[in-house]
Amino acid sequence: EKGGYPDFMLKEISEQPRVVRDTLVGRMRGGELDIDELGLSYEELDIIDRVYVIACGTSFHAGLIVKNMIEGWARIPCEVEAASEFRYRDPIITPSTLVVAVSQSGETADTLAAIRDARIRGAKVFGITNVIGSPVAREADGVIYTKANKEIAVASTKSFIGQVVSLTLLALMLGQVKGKLTCGQVRMLFHELGDTAEQIQWIMDTQGAAIREAALACKDAQSALFVGRGVGSAICYEGALKLKEVSYLHAEAYAAGEMKHGPIALIEPGFPVIAVTTRSPVYDKTVSNLKECEARGAEIIAVATEGDEEIRAIADHVIYIPRVRDCFSPITATVPLQLLAREVALLRDCNVDQPRNLAKSVTVE
Numbered sequence: 497e498k499g500g501y502p503d504f505m506l507k508e509i510s511e512q513p514r515v516v517r518d519t520l521v522g523r524m525r526g527g528e529l530d531i532d533e534l535g536l537s538y539e540e541l542d543i544i545d546r547v548y549v550i551a552c553g554t555s556f557h558a559g560l561i562v563k564n565m566i567e568g569w570a571r572i573p574c575e576v577e578a579a580s581e582f583r584y585r586d587p588i589i590t591p592s593t594l595v596v597a598v599s600q601s602g603e604t605a606d607t608l609a610a611i612r613d614a615r616i617r618g619a620k621v622f623g624i625t626n627v628i629g630s631p632v633a634r635e636a637d638g639v640i641y642t643k644a645n646k647e648i649a650v651a652s653t654k655s656f657i658g659q660v661v662s663l664t665l666l667a668l669m670l671g672q673v674k675g676k677l678t679c680g681q682v683r684m685l686f687h688e689l690g691d692t693a694e695q696i697q698w699i700m701d702t703q704g705a706a707i708r709e710a711a712l713a714c715k716d717a718q719s720a721l722f723v724g725r726g727v728g729s730a731i732c733y734e735g736a737l738k739l740k741e742v743s744y745l746h747a748e749a750y751a752a753g754e755m756k757h758g759p760i761a762l763i764e765p766g767f768p769v770i771a772v773t774t775r776s777p778v779y780d781k782t783v784s785n786l787k788e789c790e791a792r793g794a795e796i797i798a799v800a801t802e803g804d805e806e807i808r809a810i811a812d813h814v815i816y817i818p819r820v821r822d823c824f825s826p827i828t829a830t831v832p833l834q835l836l837a838r839e840v841a842l843l844r845d846c847n848v849d850q851p852r853n854l855a856k857s858v859t860v861e
């Protein structure tokens with residue numbers, strides 16, 4: 497059932513182009529964005545003035561990635577919080593608050609408890625899940641199903657991509673309903689979102705050797721740092737989590753601008769720094785942070801935009817991703833980090849499908 501792949505993790509990473517396509521199929525009808533399971537009327541969406549995305553683990557990182565899209569396209573504040581924190585504090589919730597629960601399994605205990613509580617407080621609740629009829633789907637006012645199909649490897653990969661794509665659809669919908677995006681803009685963004693399917697395939701087809709070379713540089717490390725700015729820093733959280741989970745190598749993610757406020761003390765010769773340096777308005781700032789790491793002897797692995805030769809001057813290893821609109825770069829840039837985590841794990845003789853101490857579904861607190 498691994499379909500010829502050596503492990504489920506690689507099989508599931510390889511399915512990601514299909515997940516993008518399937519999650520988008522039928523969502524654009526007659527030039528209009530159409531989410532038939534939305535469960536919330538345009539009027540109900542129009543009054544939304546605050547969004548909380550709540551989730552755990554990898555699903556939480558999907559939320560971090562979409563925060564800027566919701567704020568940028570719908571111009572309403574969006575906070576992203578771990579469900580295990582959200583449920584034990586006293587967040588500001590009114591009937592015009594939308595709480596979006598993101599959960600692959602649809603049965604994570606903290607996420608479920610958080611939406612139950614949010615409903616009692618009067619919020620509208622929306623679910624993004626991979627499992628039809630799961631508790632999150634049943635208890636939400638509306639739902640978008642990610643079309644990842646069953647995920648077997650414990651470390652989540654393809655469902656993460658499905659979650660980011662689904663959350664992007666929700667952000668587009670909010671932008672449209674709020675009148676901040678025109679129909680033409682929604683259509684253009686929707687098509688660019690769909691293009692990420694081929695871009696992921698390009699990474700899978702062309703970057704294997706570069707990723708393996710980078711993995712060798714991490715194999716014997718004690719620790720690794722992931723750095724980036726903007727959406728790049730959100731991708732780093734997911735990259736560091738994946739590496740920790742499957743390779744047991746300690747990894748930490750940091751916003752690049754925060755490096756000099758502490759973590760740079762860790763850098764010594766050979767210390768791996770994995771940097772997301774895709775072309776974006778903050779590219780130069782990230783590169784200047786990296787120069788500081790390079791000067792202290794860090795082994796730099798950069799995930800950069802295809803055609804960027806300049807980055808080779810400071811990076812020891814470069815993995816390329818295709819040029820893409822900044823807001824969609826998380827969908828593509830996460831893929832090499834998933835593959836890197838897997839390669840490092842294999843070099844360290846770890847079971848990539850079933851890491852120790854982890855369960856696929858966390859139904860206890």
Ligand code: F6R
Binds near residue numbers: 552
């Ligand atoms: C990481 C991973 C976990 C889950 C988390 C939430 O690879 O799989 O961090 O993302 O336990 O699970 P769901 O999405 O089912 O609520």
